[in-house]
Amino acid sequence: MQTSIIGTILPVLNVGLDAGEVLLSETGELSWKSPNVSLRTGIAAGGAGGFLGAVKRSLGGGGLFMTEYVAEGGPGFVAIAAKVPGHIEEHAVQPGRSYLVHRHGFLCGTQGISLSVVLQRSLGAGIFGGNGFLLQQVSGQGRFWVELGGEIVSHTLAAGEQIDVHPGHVGMFEDSVNFEITMLPGLRNKLFGGDGFFLARLTGPGRIWLQTLTLPNLAHALSPYLGGGAVAGAETGAAAGLAGQFIRKVFE
Structure with missing residues (x-):
């Protein structure tokens, strides 16, 4: 499998598939492809493990169905374009490890990738976190690609190191990073600051990826x-x- 990311603020991921190779994505991601690449849409892809697994995956912001792109009879290609101004990044995951990605961040992955909803680690995260905490969990073994809005600011947190982030700016983080909801200090800050009531507190060790553009901010600007x-x-x-x-x- 050969891949390239073309463009700047609205990039496209181009994936070259050898005969028989498979690329996995959520439905509706296809931009263009070669004629010999066939599409197989179903609920069992992405490690869903049946209908209940697919429902659980959809609760994380993904779709009930997923699509497999298969090159038949020879090499082919698939292109998936970004939906918002930002960047596409490639990552690899190994058994026993996983990444947590914001609800619209997962773009596609190779066979062996499993996509599901993350179990919220605190009640506050589920109730007050907003869209930034409807997270998808990418596990299994293989390569996957994510789409993050705006510029990407990555940082490796040391053990016990913390950072407070507006929930919408949390793009992705390793499963070794703990997250919880903390309340914004000060009554006037809460009521008149325009930043909401809550922040996400990420605690190391592990690597985090923050995104500078959120969909609500984009909608507000336009x-x-x-x-x-x-x-x-x-x-x-x-x-x-x-x-x-x-x-x-x-x-x-």
């Missing part, structure tokens, strides 16, 4: 251009229409 009433000028109206289509696509 909202003035969506328009709620009459729009002056055809050019402005066209721009608002395109922005609206982009927002709807992001949140599909």
Whole structure:
């Protein structure tokens, strides 16, 4: 399997498959492919282990179904494009280890990769964490690719080292990293600061990947251009229409 990541702020992952090789992704990820690559969609892929496993996976933000891309009769290729401005990164996972990825972060993986919902480690994380804590767990053995928004800031936490992060900026972290919810200090900060009530506290040891762009922030930045009433000028109206289509696509 040969891979390349093409582009900058809206990259595309190009995967070259040898005959018989398989690439696994959630449904709806395909951008383009060679004609000899066939698609097999089902619930058992990605280590689901049947219908209940697929339901559990979907609770983590993924889909009930997953798609396998198989090169038949010779080499082929599959391309998967990013959905938001950001970066695509490749990682490898080994048996006994796993990564936790934000709910829309998993892009695709090789055979042997298992995708499921992570069990929340604290009640607060499940109730107050927001979308940033509906996490997917990538385990098994093989290579996988993730899509993170904006720029990626990675850091290796030493044992006991901590960092407080807005939940939406948590992109991915190793399973050795512990996370919990901590409340933002100060009543005025909570009510008027605009940063919400809670932060994610990540505690080492382990590596973390933070993303600078969150979907709510992107939606907020574009909202003035969506328009709620009459729009002056055809050019402005066209721009608002395109922005609206982009927002709807992001949140599909």
